[in-house]
């Protein structure tokens with residue numbers, strides 16, 4: 048689903064943020080991307096969404112070389128990705144509902160269908176009662192969940208999350224991890240960056256560790272993940288399984 | 294289809310709300326656009342009216358050919374043949390000096406004076422109707438006829454109308470230049486309004502791009518805004534002209550009566566009104582397009 052081949056990224060400042068990075072993430076797989084601040088986690092995620100372009104090597108998403116995509120093709124790549132940005136990128140000129148609505152407006156969904164989907168996504172992250180609130184009035188954990196709702200409302204097959212538990216205390220962090228696991232269970236491919244060792248401890252989940260732009264360790268995919276590969280074709284999605292009308 | 298329409302409509306509503314989000318700025322913008330458009334349009338309208346007036350007064354252009362008094366029968370016959378065969382003359386009507394005197398008596402009522410003259414002072418003459426009636430060919434033809442041996446004097450009857458026409462042409466070009474300059478101004482106004490809007494909505498544009506918005510999606514509300522502002526500005530211009538005409542109507546009627554003419558000021562025709570609105574919409578749209586385009590290309594580095 049996601050393949051990095053000898054990918055290097057040097058910023059225009061001359062700093063080499065990624066060096067010869069290679070790894071593969073299977074369809075339906077869930078992995079943590081770890082490393083200290085500055086290790087290159089955000090850069091790696093940005094390369095997947097073609098927000099940044101590599102200087103060498105190739106990034107394949109769904110067998111498509113995204114590093115070679117034309118600018119006009121980028122929107123259609125990004126619509127298949129759910130992205131949770133490290134700096135949230137919420138819009139404070141509109142309420143919670145309208146923040147989640149934006150991806151659907153971009154794809155041109157009609158009003159009724161999009162309202163239904165927005166509510167389903169908000170329900171999934173437990174923010175249904177806050178739909179009229181301005182995100183500025185939400186707590187850190189709620190803002191993070193709002194980001195998740197916006198990322199999944201389009202039902203993407205790949206979810207990228209950049210330090211989604213960054214500034215949250217353990218309880219909130221666990222809550223968010225549970226949400227991600229539920230996506231994993233229905234076959235969504237997830238790559239979650241974190242520098243929080245605590246989340247990793249009790250998980251059997253694959254870890255891709257970055258150190259100064261290089262892959263240090265990449266634990267093998269646990270066998271148990273094989274079954275999830277099968278599930279990726281299921282029509283149900285965590286964002287809607289409860290609210291979809293029969 | 295219905296859904297696409299509904300979506301366009303809601304984008305349109307958003308654009309409309311944005312224009313009047315800060316009412317003072319919105320109204321000022323529209324006023325500026327309206328005035329800037331009404332100036333050249335109003336002048337164009339006046340020109341059109343003046344042109345109609347000139348055409349109405351001058352009629353078809355003719356050249357009067359007065360023959361020398363001492364023209365012989367033979368020379369006169371040769372001239373008649375020449376005029377008859379000339380390929381740039383549509384018609385040559387002969388007016389004998391006797392007939393000319395009769396006409397003079399009739400038209401001036403100076404019968405006694407003319408009778409007192411004793412012998413007829415008028416020469417034989419031809420009234421020439423040329424085929425080509427543009428100023429240049431008329432002047433050429435007049436010069437050519439003037440050089441004929443039997444001709445004493447060749448006179449272009451509607452010379453003043455052609456001078457007027459030349460003047461109008463000059464004014465028309467002046468209006469065109471004015472219109473072009475003001476159009477550029479309008480594009481600049483929209484460009485700047487949109488630029489300011491983009492600044493306040495930079496977050497939305499950035500985020501939209503990151504989560505899969507096409508350039509077209511990002512452009513659309515701004516284009517609608519520009520076009521809408523242009524449309525309302527165009528309507529303002531139309532109203533300014535209509536109201537000005539209303540004010541001009543009464544004094545013009547008096548003037549027209551004094552000159553015993555039935556001249557009335559024509560308002561903007563339907564077609565011209567439509568063109569005005571279309572043009573102002575286009576200018577607003579273009580200003581917006583340039584502004585967003587610049588921003589998008591900057592975003593792509």
Ligand SMILES: Nc1ncnc2c1ncn2[C@@H]1O[C@H](COP(=O)(O)OP(=O)(O)O)[C@@H](O)[C@H]1O
Pocket residue numbers: 058059060062063064082083084085086087088089090091
């Ligand atoms: N746009 C940029 N221009 C220059 N250097 C950058 C840019 N973005 C990130 N970097 C540098 O690249 C390195 C990796 O950054 P990043 O991928 O954000 O790391 P992480 O997300 O793991 O903290 C850092 O040293 C950072 O300073």
Ligand SMILES: [Mg+2]
Pocket residue numbers: 088089090133209210
């Ligand atoms: Mg980062």
